[in-house]
Amino acid sequence: MTDDAPQLRASDADRDRVADILRDALAEGRLDMAEFEERLEAAYRARTYAELAPLTGDLPASGAAVPAVSLHKDPAGSGSWAERVVGGDGSSAWAVAVMSGFQRKGRWTAPKRFRSFVFWGGGEIDLREAYFADREVEIECVAIMGGVQVIVEPGVEVVVRGIGVMGGFDHREEGVPGEPGAPRVIVTGFAFWGGVGVERKLTKAERLRQKEERARLKDERRRERLERRSERHQLHAARREERWEDRERRRDGNGPAS
Template identity: 45%
Template sequence: MDLEKHPSAPAPAPAAELRASDADRDRIAQILSDALAEGRLTSEEHSGRLDSLYSLKTVGELDVLVRDLPAPGGGARQQPAYAAGTPGGPVSGPDGPVETLVAVCSSSSRKGRWRPGAHTRAVSVLGDITIDLTEAVFEQQVTEINVTCVLGNVEVLVPENVTLRGYGSGVLGNFEVRGEGSGETDPHAPVVIVRGFALLGNIEARPKLGARLVDLALKLRKRLEG
């Protein structure tokens, strides 16, 4: 009598073929920012690689962006950047807490003199959220804001001399990044990335006219040196 044959479980995909997570992209973005600050990349190279970062799909593709750069801490890279968290797999979550703003049939705002972390999450459901970075104190070069908006409105304001980038979409709604900012003329200027999805809602990010951060290059150079 023949023994019943059970199909074997499919072999797990190689680490390089795994779909990239937000944490994977965050780690690569930090490596690129460090390379820019150290003079290993020009502002044009940094901008081009950062644009590619959010269009690539797998962790192996992300690693190509930093293959010619040293690992965090200055040592030689011994393993792919995406494997820095657990051996042979994608990285763990980003360091530091993620600040979350939620507005459900209400309003919420963050403004004035505050220190945004590397990651901020905003969720609006029939509510209004304002994230005003015009007086913020940036302690890292890349600041990412992830927005989910359903039947609501989310507005992000940045200084004129901060580089502003947007990656998102809307379904019967609006996702709009108005103006790239003038920060690209200064390779040491902070970069604000707004990623979002709007369903019957509105997400808008733009520079605030007349609002500027002063001496960006000097402040960031001092922070990197000390």
């Protein structure tokens, strides 16, 4: 790398890569919206690497060398359903909470049948990031004066077959078709003076992706506004130049007679 590398002209691809880094920083909370907008506008106005480098210099993986603004992003895993139906026995087959609580969440393997029991307590069974031992898994919940919450992500088919006595099972997520290859979750059991809820939520990664997409769309709209503003400035400048040239011609007697 030569010493004059910072003065090299930046390309549109370089500016777009810096914008990607800034969007990631916004989504991760490293930049607030005001800082993001200020840096993004500076990125699209930048002409050289020297102008781009400070915009990402305090962000992770931005690199020390100036041309490192042309960063690549590590590819994310495909997260396909085929990868998440892994077979086997599951990493946890049961959970009990007596006057207490339990959680099953994160990267765990849900068995073909998972049993849970709560008495004067609560439990959370979060399948959003889970792997599955089978394409059809049963979550059995017994809630006595307590509650269990089952959380799935969009794309998973849910069937609820539980019985409630002075309590109940949540059926709101039933009837939503599953995606091809996605597992089927059957919620069964018994609730007495308690309840079993079923909730559909996005994963953290999907929420981050949607936040990035909103930032990208806002970025595109802002860039379009900047481009339109630049075009208007250029048009006004051209018109001023034409008027100036016309006045010069008139002054020299070369213009049309008044």
